[in-house]
Amino acid sequence: MLEGGSVTLRLENVTKVFRTGTFGGGATVNAVTGVTFDIRPGEIVSLIGESGSGKTTVGRMILRLTPPTAGSITFDGRDVSTLGGRGLRDYYGRVQGVFQDPFSSYNPVFKVDRVFEMIRRAYLPTVTGSEWRERRRRALEDVGLEAADVLGKYPHQLSGGQLQRLLISRALLMDIEILVADEIISMLDASTRIDVLNILGDLRDRGLGVLFVTHDLALGNYLSDRVVILQHGRIVEMGPTAKVFANPVHPYTRMLLSCVPQLTAKWDATTNDDPRAVPTNPVLQLVGDDHYVER
Amino acid sequence: MTRYLARKILLYLLTFWFAVTIDWMIPRLMPGDPIDGLIGRIQADSTASQNLHGYFTESFELDQPLWQQYLNFWQGLIRGDLGPSITYVGSTVGELMWAAIPYTLALLVPAIVLSYVAGNRVGAMAARRKVLDNTALPVAYVLTAMPYMWLAIMLVYVVSFRWELFPVSGAYDFSLQPAWTWEFARSFLSHWFLPFLTLFLVAFGGWAIGMRNLIIYELEADYANYLQSLGAPNKLVRKYAYGNAVLPQMSGLALALGAVVGGALVTEIVFGYPGIGTLILAALQNRDYFLLQGLFLLIITGVLIANFIVDILYVIVDPRTRTGIQGT
Amino acid sequence: MTLAVDDLRVYYRTLKGDVKALDGVTFSVSDGEIMGLAGESGCGKTTLGKSLIRLDGRMQLMGGTVSLDGVRLPLADERAMSAFRFKDVSIVPQYAMSALNPIRKIGRMISELLDSRGVSYRDTRPELSRRLALVGLGDEILDRFPIELSGGQKQRVVMVLSTLMDPSLLIADELTSALDVSTQKAVAEMLVEFRDRGFVKSTIVITHDLAVLYQIADTILVMYAGKLVEKAPAGELTRDPRHPYTRLLIGSLPEVGARISEKRLQGIAGRPPSLLDPPSGCRFRARCPLAFAKCVEEPPFVEIAPGRHAACWKAAA
């Protein structure tokens, strides 16, 4: 079903400026500036940033829900922003998303099965009844759900964890290569959160590429192969997770790591250098094997 | 803050331009030759209609290209020359309107202000005491549902005819002339009261209902819960709830102006009150198109100015617009 | 002894019957103690926090007593309770970001609140400025409207205001969950400083984040489905949890540094029971790996070691 390939989702110098006020006359907000990184099937990239860092906007731009102001997002060599009708539909057949609030991701008026029905009409019209049920059962199994427990129910009758798993299985049904998981566990309780993360880990082992958007460094570290740290819409540090967390170089990363509450060690003094200071013309410099820092 | 007002001014200028354009276009939108249509309705005999036709064509300048007509229309407007009146031959539309405005304002301004204040107070109290909620509010529903002209008719019939408490119509005794004398003032007030009461009661109903619901929502707001958790007395919580609820009511006031003005027109007609309403009726009955179009512009301008005044009040009352920062 | 809660029961009236959100809890908090109150959503921790200061909406006191500094709190009596509020027991609410009145300058709101409670704003003003400076806010903040402040600033203003009367019990409800990790640490440490400076005698910190509690709380009380599960000093609870639920809960929290490839953590299967008609006996037994016959009988919340309590037949072992 999933096989790692040379396919790459590449973001190059992606920038997003929001205008407030009518006819764009009002103030402008630089949500994302000059973001460049890749996601390949078979790896998990965690995009870490505090609220307002632009991490969700990056996720929405990849999913073509918000148009970038500048820069390009290409998938398998083709620029995503130019895709229309058929092309966009094919893109969504290979790149899908799961959102933060499970209870807002389901139309309260319909049963949860509808999320499956919607994609069946668009992506698997020729699949016969029995084969469809079989594929759906297998997709549910991949996320540890029993069809009988979840199908035919309304969103409020299921737990947040079950709802998020359903959305993942919906994406699996479409044989996708890249999944954008935008803060998918922040609304879940700790005990069910870890199981959802383990599922993402298993899928990565079977060749799925995942962009794991989160504000929680511990979860980002637990799950991802590479990490991208955003501050005010700019990448401040990027590289293999083990390396970056072992010796963080950028002051902002170091400050974040010192503030995360641990269960084993007490908080030490917050690092003194001011994480807010932005260098004059910031550029990402290589400081180690595939380890970049904004200088 | 200035950006907030600048945007509002832009909106009102656009609205004014839009209204003026409608006003200019309507007679020209008429199917067929507008002049024939107009004259046909006046049912004048053939010779009169002949020179009337010339008169209209020339005054509407229909013989000139459209854009020229449009420019002339604006020039006339700026010069304040809205053309002659057919109904009251000899006086211009401007003079007639100038005479009628004070009477309508004398009705409208007190009615709007007092009904707004009273309505909000009663609505706030109704949100608090159940007994009021079950008595005052149903009355408010009935009042706000009542057509202005019908309430006017009932007041005239019951209060003026049957109880003979107030004069039936007009703004002052025929024997008097408008002057700053006590006698005229007393007569004016007694004629003024019933039309004012009509506008006041219907508008009052609307405010009471609106405020009652807004207060209930505000009493559920986070700041209200927080104050109550800190043991603040209900009086303070209600004061804050009222302060916050008044804001949407104020923007509601801007919206309701058009409705109350409409109400004033028909109320004046029932009471024969010499304001803009009576002028409109006369213009309608005599097909006095210049007067009608002039009155239309007057109403639009009046409502726009009133809306702008309410916006300024809103900025004064709501600090958020004053600071100009829409949230961090 | 600052706070003593005895068999407190608070239900929510709903169309389909009573939601037994808080079903008989007994514990105490001594002077100077910061007690963390942890548990997953729907366990009743917020209900407990709210019921100690104000029963709102459809909350109904079904039973149990609460005494503060030896005085019994009239929880059910709204009017009598307001005398205690702010002065003896106070709260930093979950919605602190929107707790300030949007159309009043902050200074004016504080003065009106103090006047309404018969406290002179002029006398309190110097202490207010000192405390604002302590949390990194200048006096000019009193002249600003809430909309002009950042989330972190609003949180700190509410913290200073709620503790201005030096209450003997402060309830801090999800103080840090809405904040960025950098502000979170500053605000959490502020709570400890308020206790050290004697602004508050004892504090209950309500949160789902056990790691934050480990950093600032002296003891941690864990709740599950409206009942108490385990209470112990913070260090002991995190290092050596006795109750199976606590153990599984801590087991599912990844530390910074834990990687899935090295050690795959395990969540807790199933979901908490509905509180409309909760199961008899131990409410965790449906999901508990150690469940056995005796669990049908409700385990009492008893002392299993000096300063440690738990409600599990197997916890004492």
Next chain:
Amino acid sequence: MSSAESRADLVATPEVALTGQGAGDVELGPRGKRFEALHFALRNTKLVIGASVVLAFLALALVGPLLTDATPFEFGYPLGQPPSSEYWLGTTAPGQDVFAQFVYGLRSSFVVGALAAAIASVIGMAVGFVGGYRGGVIDDVLSMLTNIVLVIPTLAVLIIVSAYLSVGSLRSEAILIGLTSWPWAARAIRAQTFSLASRDFVSLARLSGQGTARVILREIAPNMSSYLFLTFILLFGGAVLTAATLDFLGLGPSQVMSLGLMMNTAVSNAALQLGMWWWFVPPGVGITAIVGGLYVMNVGLDEVFNPRLRRT
């Protein structure tokens, strides 16, 4: 245009509370919500009273004309008779049957009200849905247009337009009213659509290859059905009031009997001086009852759909 119609913004508050995830709140699914809505609807006094008043007058409008063979404009009845067993609402000064005028007038009020409300709702939904969902320049343009038409007093426009294009039938009067009373509905629906459009299930629908139209009709509209119904009721009430005012000014269709026209003829025939209360009281009672009933129904429904407004 009635002042109550502009009140609608405030009475039917934009955000219909989809029962949230409060700690003690037991979340109810759509069927559960329907059950709860029905449960409260039947007990909501405001809704029951309002609906019964409106239905009573609707029945009178349907059945009334069958009960009398008199027609509204037909003369030949005794002049100015007070109500009697033979003429239930008496006769007019020039000898017409008031009861016939009243029931036919009621009929035209319901027709104009329903038609105008339908037109205004359709325009309001179109502008509101597109503006709220699309956003960007389209939304700015539509909002600007809505605000412009909103500020202009509808009655002034109606007076000018109907003075020139003499209104011949109920249909054209309803169209006129509908075309000028949609703005506040558009603004309210836009606000509601905007809040729903930001919900994740709308983004998910777009990720499932759904086009804009399908998303609006299948995802957003079903969640607003109760709100749209509230809007329709208020538009209906507003239209009845506006129509009555226009007819009173003599700008409505002159060959069709309407409650406004009744009042107009009563006043111009000095019914007040002659003390013929049975000529001008019924039309006013009719309008006030229909419009008042609709508003009370609306507030009752608002309480059913917004539990917070309910005074439990």
